[in-house]
Structures are given as C-alpha cells and as structure tokens.
Amino acid sequence: MPDSQKWFRPRRSIHRRLSRCWASGVFRAMVTQNQTLPQVKIATTDAEREAIFRFRYRIYIQEMNVWLPHTDHRRQHVCDRHDESALLFYIEDQGEVVATLRRNMVDIDNCHPEWREAFALERFAKVAPNTLSVSGRFMVASRFRHSSMAARLAIAAYRHGREEGVRFDFLLSRFHQIEMYEHLGYRRYVNNYLDVNHAFGLMAPMVCVGEDVEHLRSVGSPFAREARRFANRASEGAWFSEQFPAPPEFAPARTLSPERRWSQMCRLLGGPPERAIRMLQGLSEADARALLKHALLHRVRAGKIIVQRGDLLGSLFIIASGAVALYYPGNFDRPPDVLSSGECFGAEGILASCCAVGQAVALSEVYLLVLPEAAVAQHRHKHPQVIHHLRANLLQEPCSRFLPTAILHS
CATH class of the missing domain: 2.60.120.10 (Jelly Rolls)
Known part of the structure; x- marks a missing residue:
C-alpha cells in the first residue's frame, strides 16, 4: 500500500500511556480501555478532502463564529491555498469527520512569505533543507475534546513526519493553547506573529524538534515513545538551544x-x-x-x-x-x-x-x-x-x- 494511503493504527497501550502522562492535562484520556478506537487516516480523495473542509466550516464558522477568508458559505467549507499541497490527517466517527490536522512540507525556495517571516525558516534551512514542515488547522469536534482523540491525531502526524524525514515542524499557537502544544513537545523560540488573515490576534510561533528526545521526555510528550523507533541525533537539540536560547521564564509549564x-x-x-x-x-x-x-x-x-x-x-x-x-x-x-x-x-x-x-x-x-x-x-x-x-x-x-x-x- 502506498505511504500516502497508510492508516495509522493506535497501539493498545495508548490509553494507559495518556491516562498516566496526562491525568491532569488538556488531553485527559477518558475513553475506556476496551472501546474500539477509530483510525487516523490521510485524505486521498476529493470526497475525503471536501468532508474535512466542511468539518472546518462547522467548527470555525458555525461553532466559533469566526470570520475567515477563503470561506465558501454556499458550499459550507473552509479551505485555502495551503490545502493544495497539504497532507490532511483526519479521524471519522460513524462516517463523520470529527478531528483533523493539516501538514505542509516546506520548500524554502518557494515558501510562502508569511511562513518565512513567522518561523525564521532561513535559519533552519541552512542546517536542515527539505526537512521542514508547517502544521495547522488542528481541531476536534466538541464532544471529543476531553478524550484522547487529539493526542492520537498528533501522534500519527508526528510518526508520519519522522518516516518522511521531517526534523522541524512549525505551527502558530493562540496564547491560551501554548501549554497544550508545549506538552506535545513544541516550544516558543521567536517573537510573536500577527496573521492578518485570521481573527485570532497575536500568535506564538512554535517548533517541535523531532529528534530532541531529551526535551520530549522532559515535558512528558507522547512523541517521546514514538521517537525511540527512529534514529535521533543528540546534536539536534543542542543546535536549537544554541540558536534560540530560551529565557528562564519561558520554561514549559509542566517542567x-x-x-x-x-x-x-x-x-x-x-x-x-x-x-x-x-x-x-x-x-x-x-x-x-x-x-x-x-x-x-x-x-x-x-x-x-x-x-x-x-x-x-x-x-x-x-x-x-x-x-x-x-x-x-x-x-x-x-x-x-x-x-x-x-x-x-x-x-x-x-x-x-x-x-x-x-x-x-x-x-x-x-x-x-x-x-x-x-x-x-x-x-x-x-x-x-x-x-x-x-x-x-x-x-x-x-x-x-x-x-x-x-x-x-x-
């Protein structure tokens, strides 16, 4: 089966791991052990992508009442130019999309200017060309927001990124979601960024250094266990810390x-x-x-x-x-x-x-x-x-x- 059509099957121990690691966190696992877990998939057809775009519309427009450009109210879907080249991860429940995450590989020579500015990509491209990605549009249906679903979606995306050679994954976080992303293993490193195309105010650029296992373990990230399946360079974390020294007050909350x-x-x-x-x-x-x-x-x-x-x-x-x-x-x-x-x-x-x-x-x-x-x-x-x-x-x-x-x- 081609890599683009892989289904990510959660490991049996995931609920035990999440319950133990995240008992007091945002992603508290509340699904019983013996329940059958829906699979994380990658959209490969127009119908699957359309279903994801309609799910975004329900979350952003109907639930959150947010104004966004590139919204098609007639078709009731939200998509933009980044979707054309993106991998769209998603989870279904009873035939309905209930969680999704977008991942774009970054070509630094043809990169969107806002990403280049927001994430200081030039500094990463010098040491890791063709190994950068940007994540976004990470959302879960309201009825699953206190389950392990968001965690399993993020783990599947991390695993796929490592299989594809991604070393640094970037995202823009709203301030109140910083702690959640820090728990996953992302960290703040450059100045805030205002995206004029979103009604979310000032955002915090964050990056996950996929091979920095020491950091992943220190914040209790579920990615740490996945990272053991791959070769990890200890120098990766040292390079990042040298390039972007973090002030003491920005230590991840969980540490x-x-x-x-x-x-x-x-x-x-x-x-x-x-x-x-x-x-x-x-x-x-x-x-x-x-x-x-x-x-x-x-x-x-x-x-x-x-x-x-x-x-x-x-x-x-x-x-x-x-x-x-x-x-x-x-x-x-x-x-x-x-x-x-x-x-x-x-x-x-x-x-x-x-x-x-x-x-x-x-x-x-x-x-x-x-x-x-x-x-x-x-x-x-x-x-x-x-x-x-x-x-x-x-x-x-x-x-x-x-x-x-x-x-x-x-």
Missing part, C-alpha cells in the same frame, strides 16, 4: 513545580497575586492559586497589537509587568485607557462570551499571565463563589462599559 510558578508570579507582580492583581482582590491565597494554576507567562514586544476588535479571545490577559493601551469604540479621538501591572484585559470573553470589543497594544515590553477562558469555566463548576467574586471584580474593567447591560446583569 515547573507549583511553588516555582507561584514564586515567579510574585516576583514579576512585586507581591502576592491575590493582592497585586486587581481582579483577584478579596480572594484568599488558596483561591488565587487554584484559579491561576493554568495561567501561562508570555512576553510581548513593545508596539505589538495583542488583540483587535472582533478577535476571538480564548483568554483573560493579566499584565504582570509593562503597560498596555486599550482603545475602545468611540474612544479613538481621546487618550486610551492605559493599564499596568496587576490589571487585565480581555474580560469580555468571560463576562459575555463574546469577541474582543476593543484593541490592546503593548506600550512597552509586556509580560502577560494568560488565563484560558476554559480554565475559568471549569473552575466555575467546582468553586462558583470564587467565579462570582471574580466576575464582580471584572465588571469594573473598562470593557464592561461596551457590553450589553442584559448580559452583564444576567
């Missing part, structure tokens, strides 16, 4: 103890978070620790637009250090609201489940604590009184002036 993460926050904020962060005032240290458990530290350079009006948020942004200017509707002819350490923006996602109502611009180098909206939603079920208090504090934020009164008081 830091809770105490170290808390100390890091205290140092940047200049005091205990429950006192230094305005939206947490009135909460106990224990409540603040529990709420900030999944907050990720991320840096943004001066002058960068962090979010624009209409962007899908996905996160609450807490300023750990630096200053951010907020421009809201009708406010462009007068000075913006200027926020500093301990203040936040992006609260409209939590208060009203809506897109950004204003624009946030970094006035200086800014360190942000990125708190995923999903983490707040999960916390609501366990500690409703904490979220009620948090919501009351967030109603004092500037964005609340531009949200519907009915929503704010519901």
Whole structure:
C-alpha cells in the first residue's frame, strides 16, 4: 500500500500511556480501555478532502463564529491555498469527520512569505533543507475534546513526519493553547506573529524538534515513545538551544513545580497575586492559586497589537509587568485607557462570551499571565463563589462599559 494511503493504527497501550502522562492535562484520556478506537487516516480523495473542509466550516464558522477568508458559505467549507499541497490527517466517527490536522512540507525556495517571516525558516534551512514542515488547522469536534482523540491525531502526524524525514515542524499557537502544544513537545523560540488573515490576534510561533528526545521526555510528550523507533541525533537539540536560547521564564509549564510558578508570579507582580492583581482582590491565597494554576507567562514586544476588535479571545490577559493601551469604540479621538501591572484585559470573553470589543497594544515590553477562558469555566463548576467574586471584580474593567447591560446583569 502506498505511504500516502497508510492508516495509522493506535497501539493498545495508548490509553494507559495518556491516562498516566496526562491525568491532569488538556488531553485527559477518558475513553475506556476496551472501546474500539477509530483510525487516523490521510485524505486521498476529493470526497475525503471536501468532508474535512466542511468539518472546518462547522467548527470555525458555525461553532466559533469566526470570520475567515477563503470561506465558501454556499458550499459550507473552509479551505485555502495551503490545502493544495497539504497532507490532511483526519479521524471519522460513524462516517463523520470529527478531528483533523493539516501538514505542509516546506520548500524554502518557494515558501510562502508569511511562513518565512513567522518561523525564521532561513535559519533552519541552512542546517536542515527539505526537512521542514508547517502544521495547522488542528481541531476536534466538541464532544471529543476531553478524550484522547487529539493526542492520537498528533501522534500519527508526528510518526508520519519522522518516516518522511521531517526534523522541524512549525505551527502558530493562540496564547491560551501554548501549554497544550508545549506538552506535545513544541516550544516558543521567536517573537510573536500577527496573521492578518485570521481573527485570532497575536500568535506564538512554535517548533517541535523531532529528534530532541531529551526535551520530549522532559515535558512528558507522547512523541517521546514514538521517537525511540527512529534514529535521533543528540546534536539536534543542542543546535536549537544554541540558536534560540530560551529565557528562564519561558520554561514549559509542566517542567515547573507549583511553588516555582507561584514564586515567579510574585516576583514579576512585586507581591502576592491575590493582592497585586486587581481582579483577584478579596480572594484568599488558596483561591488565587487554584484559579491561576493554568495561567501561562508570555512576553510581548513593545508596539505589538495583542488583540483587535472582533478577535476571538480564548483568554483573560493579566499584565504582570509593562503597560498596555486599550482603545475602545468611540474612544479613538481621546487618550486610551492605559493599564499596568496587576490589571487585565480581555474580560469580555468571560463576562459575555463574546469577541474582543476593543484593541490592546503593548506600550512597552509586556509580560502577560494568560488565563484560558476554559480554565475559568471549569473552575466555575467546582468553586462558583470564587467565579462570582471574580466576575464582580471584572465588571469594573473598562470593557464592561461596551457590553450589553442584559448580559452583564444576567
């Protein structure tokens, strides 16, 4: 059977491995051991590709309500020029696509300019020509988002990449998904990138060094086990670390103890978070620790637009250090609201489940604590009184002036 038509059969031990490694992570395995697992496939026919494009439409347009170019509303599908040469991985359930991931091999001589800029591809091409790829359009149906499906899809793509000689795989991550990708083995390494073709705001370029087994093991990546099937050069990780030295604050979250993460926050904020962060005032240290458990530290350079009006948020942004200017509707002819350490923006996602109502611009180098909206939603079920208090504090934020009164008081 040709390589392009391979079906990836999950190993029997995958649920045990994922349950053990990811018991408290984003991809918590919740499928029973004896359940038959659907296979990961690569689309080889026009019908399969069309089904994937229609699945994207359901996720992006109908579920997330995102505006995207290259959307065909008549046919209800989403595809773009990158799909022409891409491998499309997917999983079906009862004849319906429920998960997909796109992978493009990179020809550096004919590379899309935005990829060349976003990922600093020239630096990689000097040592690894014809071994680079870019991943994207990674999505899973809502009913499977707490299963092992996303993990199995990513593992299959990693395995296929190694079989095809891929040494570096790149992607653009929304800030609240950075921790998820770090767990897979990707890492931040260059400055953020704003893709004008997406309503996702500033994105973090990330790369997986496929042969750096030591790093994969250190973050508990499921790729580490797969990597043992291939020859791995120890020099690969050393070269990357030398070329892109990571500051200590960007260590993958899973490599830091809770105490170290808390100390890091205290140092940047200049005091205990429950006192230094305005939206947490009135909460106990224990409540603040529990709420900030999944907050990720991320840096943004001066002058960068962090979010624009209409962007899908996905996160609450807490300023750990630096200053951010907020421009809201009708406010462009007068000075913006200027926020500093301990203040936040992006609260409209939590208060009203809506897109950004204003624009946030970094006035200086800014360190942000990125708190995923999903983490707040999960916390609501366990500690409703904490979220009620948090919501009351967030109603004092500037964005609340531009949200519907009915929503704010519901």
